[in-house]
Amino acid sequence: MKIFIESELKNVARRFNRAIWRKYEVNRYYSSAKEAKKFHNLKNCNYYYYKEGEDGNDVIISNYYNGMMDAYGNRM
DSSP: OEEEEEEEEEEOSOTTSOOOEEEEEEEEEESOHHHHHTTSOGGGEEEEEEEEOTTSOEEEEEEEEOOOBOTTSOBO
16 A cells, blocks of 8 residues: 655654644655655654555545644644
8 A cells, every 4th residue: 555645743842842833745655654654753644545446546545634733833
């Protein structure tokens, strides 16, 4: 199964401060989740698992919305 990472949340605060989260657009395709874990923390990412369908189109198997913030920049 292939994986598409849409966006990622990163903490930009310094150490011992309150967390300040920023959303970064990634928009990258990886051949497996193992390869994606080398570059991104999947607990903070919005991503899709997909496979190629019979007609050549991509079929989304499951999607995960882990990186969500409210209007104030606090993590939900």
